[in-house]
Amino acid sequence: MVTLDIELGSLKENLLEMLDLVKSQLAKSKKALEQVDIPLAQEVVEREKRVNALELLIDKDCENILALHNPVATDLRFVLSTIKIAGDLESIGDITKALARFIEKSGKKASRTFVDKFQIHSMIEICISMLTDMGEAIQKEDTHLAQKIAKKDSALNEINKNAPGVTSELIKANTDKIELILKLFTITRKLERVGDFIKNIGAEVVFHIEAKVLKHKKG
């Protein structure tokens, strides 16, 4: 086995580990929100350090592979796409940390009705399922799966479209809880961005396997 293959194999493992970690962070946040579990939320905040560490590791490994092995063609595209995917995963990790922070500070105050009105739980579920599918797509190098995930992002966008309406409705009815409602609104925005990031990851996977550039295209 060529040394380069060994390096690339290890890189893929690290990337999937990072993806799984971010996914578990999201799952924990959902549970913490549901059960108002403050220690769990704090755990998620702490764990974010591990996500960052993985991104740095992947960056360094990619740098080394490029410098030492001069990969070309598919191998090169794999390294380039991995750098970007790691960056996207790190951004998702940041958002998850922000969500966990919110739960830490305002979890007790956030009423279940409000959270449900914003459909936050559904959004998180969609994100988790998108990440699961994306993990499989990366593992199996399945570009069809990677592109199908884009459809789930549309569902997120739909929910997000309703958010301003829900916000104004809730504010009119609960003028004493404006800050909380606005915070929840921000969270919906952020969760929508998670969907965008995952869609980007899908485009990178397609770039790696098929050398097609999907980003910045309409649709």
Place this chain on the structure above:
Amino acid sequence: MNSLTLNRVIDTAFKYVGFLCTLSALGILAIFIINIASEGLSRIDWQFITSLPSRKAEKAGILTAWTGTAWILGLTATISIPLGISAGIYLEEYGKKNRLASIIGVNIANLAGVPSIIYGLLGLEIFGRLFNLGGSLLAGSFTLALLILPIIIVATREALKAVPKTLREASFGLGATKWQTTWHQVLPAGAGGILTGIILALSRVVGETAPLIVIGALAYVPFVPSSPMDEFTVMPMQIFNWISRPQHEFLVNGAAAIIILLLITFIMNGIAIYLRNKWQKKINW
């Protein structure tokens, strides 16, 4: 005409000139061989080869002459080959390559060009008189050994020089001593060149007359030599002896002996060429 045409003309002209030269050289050789063969071929028979010389031409044979040549060849080879090869190996592989070494090298090469009769004089004084060997086979062999020693040394050095440095490096790299490297790698690799040189040197020995005359080899030897201290004669001397006689029969004898001598020379050269080719095929760096 312009230079392009001129070049073409010169090119074609040389083709013809060269061919003519080759033809003339081969022609002269052919004339010589045919001449000799027509004169002496008929005289060659078993009796001729196995008879002692005699005053009667029909009875005279070259037995003592070719046995003398064989003895001289054998003794000279025994003396000069080990000496020459060892000296060549030392100078090429072991000696320091400084000014003294190059002076020695030049002088040895020069010795190969010294007229052979000078060696005869040297041999007469040192081997014949000082060592008291007289005009024996031993004296003759020592003298001729001195004569061809420079040739063997130079041939050995050239053959060893042709062995690429990388072969020695590979051997040293594995932990071999200088002698192991020389014995197991360099010598076998250079063997073809050394052998070729030796055979050519020996074929020179076959034809040398002057130094042997000087040290006292006799022209008329009616017995086959049986020990190194015996007196002797060799083929060239026998030929010279016969050709100086007025009788036509002796001239025919001479021609026959020349044919035999040529045969020996051609065979020795042929062996040298065969060995060189065989060796060339084995080694290809």
Place this chain on the structure above:
Amino acid sequence: MKIIEAIDVNAYYGDNHALTNINIEIKENTVTALIGPSGCGKSTFLRMLNRMNDYIEGFRNEGTLLIEGKDIYKKKVKLEDLRQHVGMVFQKPNPFPKSIYENVAYGLRIRGVKNEKEVEERVEKSLKKAVLWGEVKDSLDKSAYSLSGGQQQRLCIARTLAVKPSIILMDEPASALDPLSTAKIEELIAELREQYTIVIVTHNMHQASRVSDRTAFFYLGNLIEYGKTSDIFTNPKIKQTENYISGRFG
């Protein structure tokens, strides 16, 4: 554990000061690449490690060169023992004009191994280690010259392995080979690393980056930089090193 250590090593070819104050430590079971432009001294340094420079008229050296803790330039050092310990593979494959079997057996025979069975075993083992056994096991008494260039070089490696060295020096081992043979040699180096310490001189920087753990950059007889290969090729500390590896040298 450091197996090669150079302390203030200087080397001269007559008046030419070829190496200046070289200080370097090479650890066991590593692959170290020596890189640098022509004439920078990397080959000179490599050949000092098994004293092959001794054969060059006018060569002299100063400083201390330790291999496994012993100064190899001390008078009492036996050259033959040193070279059994520190093997060398050369730039142009140089098999002996003998059979494949005898090529590998040569090193054993001259070191006094008489038991024919032992010779046979070690020849087979070395050819297997050099990943050549499969290709030649049925034609061991064919001339070594009947092999291709890449095979000949692997034969030379097998020949070196047969005498059980602990260090293997390689002087641009793949520069005379085609890309496929080069790749095979590089794979072989990666495998050999587990049992041997390898020092390789190479003109090809990509090769250095692919196969080595540590890289030493030589220039005009000086050791400019020495460090982990991944560091040298991603972030060299000295500008000269960066200029050389990025191809900006004059």
